[in-house]
Amino acid sequence: MSHGEHSRELPFWRKYIFSLDHKVIGAQYAVTGLLFLLFGFCLMMLMRWQLAYPGQPLPWLGGLFNEQSMVGGIMLPEFYNQLGAMHGTIMVFLGVVPLAVGGFGNFVVPLQIGAPDMAFPKLNMMSYWVYFIGGVVMFASFFVPAGAAQSGWTSYAPLSDIASFGQTMWLFGMVFLITSSLLGSVNFIVTIVQLRAQGLTFFRLPFFVWAQFVTAFLLLLAFPPLEAAAVLQLMDRLAGTSFFLPTGLVVSGKLLEVSGGGNPLLWQHLFWFLAHPEVYVLILPAMGIVAEIIACNTRKPLYGYKSMVYSVIFIGFMSFVVWAHHMFLTGMGTKMSAFFQVTTMIISIPSIIILTALLLSLWGGSIRFNTPMLFATAFLPMFGIGGLTGLPLGLAAADIHLHDTYYVIGHFHYVVAPGTLFALFAGVYHWFPKVTGRKMSEVLGKIHFWLSFPLINGIFMPMFIMGLAGVSRRLYDPTQYAHAQPTQPLNVVISICAWLLGLAQIPFIINFFGSLFFGKKVGQNPWQATTLEWSAPSPPPHGNFETVPVVYRAPYEYSVPGEKEDFIPQTERK
């Protein structure tokens, strides 16, 4: 059923609000995702005040918060715990994944495979609005009595079972977000399998599409157990069941009047069964973006494309069998922990292969250091640090000392923050011209990069030191433990870097909105790239391509000997 003919007659609200066009939906996801990233970042900046100067009143902003959160500008433990839980939840589920998958995936994938749109445009639109509702529910949870969820983004039971109403809102919010994700992942899989242009075989796909393809399977199959877990926790909280509550619980001196017989570890198994694949959902699209930008800006094909594809598929499978490495210290025996240690070590191999292939892709190139390339190149060592620091955590004996310390926070932030987030920034700078028909300012972009790169390392590198010293995570006031006191000055350094990093995003925000109106206008292919999206106008019209694309070539035909240009688009006949 073609809807292309009708686009001229569509009213504003159907063209831009409830659009069925993957490009509009992608832009909606991207902008909403970026806003939530900013919001999540602000939550963290508040936390950093309490961590650097525990018990000190927050200057200027302290008065904005009511007695539930701050008394005389001094943060309360309950508010700190809310900030912690919601920072994680918002960054992962409302920020990174919607931007990486909903934003970049939706906009770029149909174009890169030569399709007029996603397979199910109505489903696509629904998935965005269900995400939006989930976001509203999560945001609103801050304003209910006793505030938002405060049991960590991991919501371990029984703490989460007995927590205040904000936790119930978190659960409902998650149900919406999971539903949105499911709708989206079905769309991606069907689109990539069925709607590739003629001649675009699987091994001619840009690596970005492969990454999104595997990501979609992870979302499809890993999220339902968390949905089940959310249902069980809602039953515990609203229907009086005891799925996660054992018999004989005594809370604040009173015996809990529940049936008992439940198991707190059941929550952990169900949660981590999703949450481990979820971290690969966070990294795979980023690897895809970096791959595209490296190929384009080195003017040569990716090294080891086939190995990268097999590795990303293998990561997809392996990611389902490592989850209990988050649970090594829950009373697990040596046999079960041995299994998960082995699978965790095994999954490091394909990640190393992909990282090495990306690194070797630079060799022999002619490297253009524009803003997207700066961020994409920085991704490599940052992801390297993140990945390497996962090794001590993946070994149960070392995990005895490092579990639930700042080492863990350092590890995963290195992967998501200077890792994925840098890749997402790179993607914004790279595809902005395709979306808007204008380029972003290189000057502002380079300022953004050169400020962000050292500052983000200043935030997360000290955390490894704190973790090795044994400092626990999720501490409202880190100075109460003797073992945490020597490293307290690091908290001040981290906080200052975090606030400066916040300021360093201002050039990006100015660049993003300013370039929409004042950016230099560009044509179809400003980067001289080979993949199909650059054969469409900038921005592409409804239906994307003026003529139906046919693909004749591999995705990275750069610097082919004997050719006039240093790139050959995939649609050019042989």
Next chain:
Amino acid sequence: MEKYYGFGLPVDISTHGAEIDRLIYVIHIFMAVLFMGWLAFLVLTLVKFRARPGHEARHHVEHFKAPTYLEVFVALFEVVLLVGFAFPAFHKTRDVFPNRADALEVRIVAEQFAWNVHYPGADGIFGKTDPKLMGAANPVGLDLGDPLAKDDVTTINQFHVPVNQPVIARLSSKDVIHSFGIPVMRVKQDVVPGQTISSWFEAKKTGNFEIACAQLCGLGHYRMRGFFIVDSEADFKTWLDQMAPKPPAPPATAATTPQGAAA
């Protein structure tokens, strides 16, 4: 206490600490060497292949053998780490428990936000406990009607142990998941309500150290600080005798709460 902690690993006073520390050092050296080499290669590549006039990219790049060897080396090293370091160290702390006759057995009942320590007393047998009896004056819910409970000692946040003797701690929680962590002992064990999980360790130095909760347990997670005091054998005996309920026990009150019990 501060001299035991600083930047880097805390002091190690545990008989199994050396193995864990060795694993941490070996893996970090491996990580550092790998990363530095890799980073050097990255910087070299970025400089050598930067775009400049007269410098063209190569479409065909020869297949490198070195990365394959490196990946195989990394995989083999991971096997060595697992089999040579990680498995034995974890096995020692989780499987190889000391004989009950040689060890001091204690029960530790975690709650929001304190560590209740329960010693079996001279008879070496724990008195019966019941959640229904738990209260501010009787944090472990000791059933004083049970004759075996008469010599039991309970404290709040004061965990004394004798040096050079293995300790078996039976860990449980009243309310939510906590995590029993003693950084200087390289001990960490999640405490899960509805289960009793055993953890064993042996201190080889005396001193005053601390217990930290290592799993978010609510508002007071940051102040769930216990005191881990390693006494000489003589001092420990003195302390335990001092703490024991004195006969004739006055009716209706439970074990006295000791001095210096933290908030």
Next chain:
Amino acid sequence: MSTSLIHYISKPHPVTGITNAKLGTWCFLASEVMLFGALFSSYILLRVGAPSWPHGSELLNVPLATLNTMVLITSSVTMVMSWASLAMKNFSKYRLYMGLTILLGIAFLVVKTFEYGHKFQHHHFPSTDTFYAIYFTLTGLHGLHVIGGILLNTYFLFPGSALWKTEPEQFTGRIECAGLYWHFVDLVWIFLFPTLYLL
């Protein structure tokens, strides 16, 4: 304007051999397998960890559930018949069989309502113990899926059937997909019934 046309809505893809909707339905069902699989796994974990666990046959109404099993299996047959009728271009037969499928689905729910009501009357709620908790949750979620299927089928029986006049192939494909979903819901019950009621 053929560039705006999304292919393989009615005609199958030459390589995969199926339409977009069919592939999408299989993907969706894979996620549903994970959802119910997680709940079945939770059942196993809770049962294995429990000091004692009642036999379902002692607490639950096996004859009524057996009836319900027959009802659902029959409804799967009528669902196939409704699709086959469309494949044979017999629209009125389609309406008959689809109507029957919906009625059988409603019958299932009526029996379930009676079962639940009986439990509530005897003060057996999800909060009573973990057996009832997992029983109500598993059958409740399954029941919600039955309701969803009934709503979908009703849509296809009434307003949705207008598509038959303009795109009969696409409509037939939609009924096939609805059938796949309905069979899945039936299949979940076929696992639920012995697990909860007989074991």
